[in-house]
Amino acid sequence: MKISEHWLREWLPVDLETQALAHRLTMAGLEVDGIETAAPAFEQVVVAEVVECSAHPDADKLSVCRVDDGSGELLQIVCGAPNVRQGLKAPLARVGGVLPDGMKIKRAKLRGVESTGMLCSARELGLSEDAAGLMALPADAPVGRDLREWLQLDDAVIEVDLTPNRGDCLGMNGVAREVSALTAVDVTAPEPETVAPVLDDRVDIALDDRAACPRYAGRVVRGVDVGAQSPIWLQERLRRAGVRSLGPVVDVTNYVMLELGQPMHAFDLARIQGGIIVRQARDGETLRLLGDETVELRAGTLVIADHQGPVAMAGVMGGADSAVVDDTTDILLESAFFAPEAIAGRARQYGLHTDSSHRFERGVDPAGQVRAVERATALLTAIAGGQPGPVLEQVDDAHVPAPRNVTLRAARIRQLLGMDIPAEEVTGILQRLGMAVTAEGDQWQVRVPAYRFDISIEADLIEELARIHGYDRIPETRPATPARIQPQSETQLPVARLRDVLVDRGYQEAVTYSFVEPGVQALLDPEQTPVPLANPISAEMAVMRTSLWPGLVKAAVYNRHRQQQRLRLFETGLRFRGTLDDLAQESMLSGVVLGPVVPEQWAERPRPVDFFDVKGDVEALLSVSGRGEAFRFVPDTHPALHPGQTARVELDGESVGWLGAVHPQLQGRLDLDGAAFLFELRLDVVQQARVPAFEPLSRFPSIRRDLAIVVEASVSAAALDGCVRQAGGELLKDVILFDVYQGEGVGDGMKSVGIGLILQDLSRTLVDSDVDAVVDRVVAQLRHELHAELRG
Structure with missing residues (x-):
């Protein structure tokens, strides 16, 4: 929000320099983003009046003017503006003056005619982007007056970035209230005058959805001159707030919004059929908006309608078919309170964002609607004439937010802030913030106005005291509560340890959004139906992720487009599966790998990463828990992964993750320019660790026996390893798979595998009979379970 400092000082005469005022606002939570002057620098520009105007003798598009600049002599000015005419008052840059672009005004001859200045x-x-003609000044503008001084263009415009909970400061009255509390200077702005009705014209108002719109105020004003020019002071205040002047009716409603924080709208009364109805949109209804865009209204959208159909999207934007136009004479001013939850997100659903929706989503004053109508009526009739009718209001008190009563205790202030604030200061701060305060011993009964939606409990009031008293004035104190060391289970690996393992293996951690693009989600996890967002930030963030893969793949593509050839990314986060009513949130650890195995170097030839490289990374991750041998990689299929390079990760027969190459048919659709590998593991399973325990070391030598067995080519190394260990018993200390051979001497569909058995005992040296017994059991188990035979 942009604040004119001059306008603010009209409300309360604070004795602070601009920078100091901005600092106080920032320290109170109203962060100032920047300060700029109301107009760029220019010199020797005065108010002037065109006394005579005639055509240039040698140029059809030029005029020769005699201009009064207040110096006592008429100046001859050659001007090409289409709106120059006798009697017009406009800015004049005198000879020697300097314009914002650095141009210095000199005497000149234009087509042989001398010109001593420049009408601007x-x-x-x-001051604006309008270059269609001269800047027309009011008829009462003082000729010869310095334009900067007369328009107060050296005013500072303070831009404040308000947090969503401070909707009460989206009007000059709210900002003035904050500054009053910060400086202990009372607000002196006059209350809006009440305009007596001249006519008895009325419009029926019906509230069909009273929970969404419990208060609606309106007023008929007839005989309005919509072609009248808004006064220069009004145009300037709108301009400094970043709002364009569009005529007296729109200017007045915008001004009231900026002044009181209450959005308003004006309908062409002749285009309203029957009366006003505030209701929910119906199926099939459409609305042509002020921007001339026609939208199909959705369920849950609150509309302002007449007896023929919608005329405005409530709290967002008016309709073009009921808008004030050049031949409008009678208008209906409207001002309403819409429940924030009824408006929140509606504008984004239609790709819109307006000043009105910005305010209604955060909450406006539920009691300020009639006040806004009265203020707008007074301004409009003073500028454009007109005869007002009575103020019409429909209210459902049961749904209008009411002031809240909150008890504030001095002891609680001391406990939360670590300091005492004098009782007089507590009362003064809260009263200047618009609250009614009654002292009762060492506590206060505080009545919080309804427009402060962010205050409901005692801690909220204490936060207000801390803000206004000054965070920088709160003393630093040590906590009174003794520190306690939180227990850490030895069976639970910290996530930081897992991150370190991956970082050590060349990975970098990524943090992606939990909201993903539906198309990418469907490609990578088609078997899951994601939960859609009611109010997505954008179309690319429309559903909750059912896997971490969509975000990681998008991050990888983003980096590949920026010449990053070797990528190792991982992420820990939640995935969301199920329906909204039964949503399972699971912590996952996922990764994406693509590019060469090692960075480019002289000592090793480049080789693209393959399935077993990534499997090695996953095995290293699983082994940190001390139970890596308990996990099994089982060949399987996944819709998003290569059918020949996919493994399901199992623990005790339960699936706990996936590993594999992206399916070749998906690479192009995902914008991947080569093979990419993905893995995903349940974080709770990976974090379960085996408690380290001491195992005695044997003083006796180990014995190795090697076996060459022939098995079917489909038998996995994990199956062989598990079978051998199961049969080996206590004497078998390790199993080494050291050779795999297929070819001459081995049948088709078979393979020869070399297995090394390491045997050892703690109490004695093994003899041949001990070793032979173990080997016999292993061979028998391999033959029985895997149909293996010793190679001859």
Whole structure:
């Protein structure tokens, strides 16, 4: 929100320099993003009046003007503006003056006619983008007056970045209230005058959805001159707030919004059929908006309608078919309170964002609607004439937010802030913030106004005291509570340890959004139906992720497009599966790998990463828990992965993750320019660790026996290892698979595997009979379970 400092000081005469005021606002939570002057620098520009105007003798598009600049002599100015005419008052840059673009005004001859100055447009002075003609000034503008001084263009415009909970400060009255509390200076702005009705014209108002719109105020004003020019002071205040002047009716409603924080709208009364109805949109209804865009209204959208159909999207934007136009004479001013939850996200659903929706989503004053109508009526009738009818209001008190009563205790202030604030200061701060305060001993009964939606409990009031008293004035104290060391289970690996393992293996951690693009989600996890967002930030973040893969793949593609050839990314986070009513949130650890195995170097030839490289990374991760041998990699299929390079990770027969190459048919659709590998593991399983325990070392030598067996080519190394260990018993200390051979001497569909058995005992040296017994059991188990035979 942009705040004119001059306008603010009209509300309360604070004795602070601009920078000091901005600092106080920032320290109170109203962060100031920047300060700029109301207009760029220019010199020797005065108010002037065109006394005579005639055509240039040698140029059809030029005029020769005699201009009064207040110096006592008429100046001859050659001007090409289409709106120059006798009697027009406009800015004049005198000879020697300097414009914002650095141009210095000199005497000149234009087509043989001398010109001693330059009549200026608003664009040439940096006051707007309008370059269609001269900047027309009011008829009462003082000739010869310095334009900067007369328009107070040295005013500072303070831009404040408000947090969503401070909707009460989206109007000058709210900002002034904050500054009053910060400086202990009372607000002196006058209350809006009540305009007596001249007519008895009324419009029926019906509230069909009273929970969404419990208060609606309106007023008929007839005989309005919509072609009247808004006064320069009003145009300037709108401009400094970043709002364009569009005529008296729109200017007045925008001004009231900026002043009181209450959005308003004006309908062309002749285009309203029957009366006003506030209701929910119906199936099939459409609305042509002010931007001339026609939208199909959705269920859950609150609309303002007449007896023929919707005329405005409530709290967002008016309709073009009921808008004030050039031939409008009678209008209906409207001001409403819409429940924030009824408006939140509706504008984004239609790709819109307006000043009105910005305010209604955060909450406006539930009691300020009639006040806004009265203020707008007074301004409009003073500028454009008109005869007002009575103020019409429909209210459902049961649904209008009411002021809240909160008890504030001095002891609780001391406990939360670590300091005492004098009782007089507590009362003064809260009263200047618009609250009614009654002292009762060492506590206060505080009545919080309804427009402060962010205050409901005692801690909220204490936060207000801390803000206004000054965070920088709160003393630093040590906590009174003794520190306690939180127990850490030895059976639970910290996530930081897992991260370190992956970082040590060349990975980098990524953090992606939990909201993903539906198309990418469907490609990578088609068997799951994601939960859609009611109010997505964008179309690319429309559903909750059922896997971490979509975000990681998008991150990988983003990096590949920026010449990063070797990528190792991992992420820990939640995936969301199920329906909204029964949503399972599981912590996962996922990764994406693509590019060469090692960085480019002289000592090793480049080789693209393959399935077994990534499997090695996953095995290293699983082995940190001390129970890596308990996990099994089982060949399987996954819709997003290569059918010949996919493994399901199992623990005790339960699936706990996946590993594999991205399916070749998906690479192009995912914008991947080569093979990529993905893995995903349940984090809770990976974090379960085996408690380290001492095992005695044998003083006796170990014995190795090697076996060459022939098995079917489909038998996995994990199956062989498990079978041998199961049969080996206590004497078998390790199993080494050291050779695999297929070819001459081995039948088709078979393979020869070399297995080394390491045997050892703690109490004695093994003899041949001990070793032979173990070997016989292993061979028998291999033959029985895997149909293996010793190679001859």
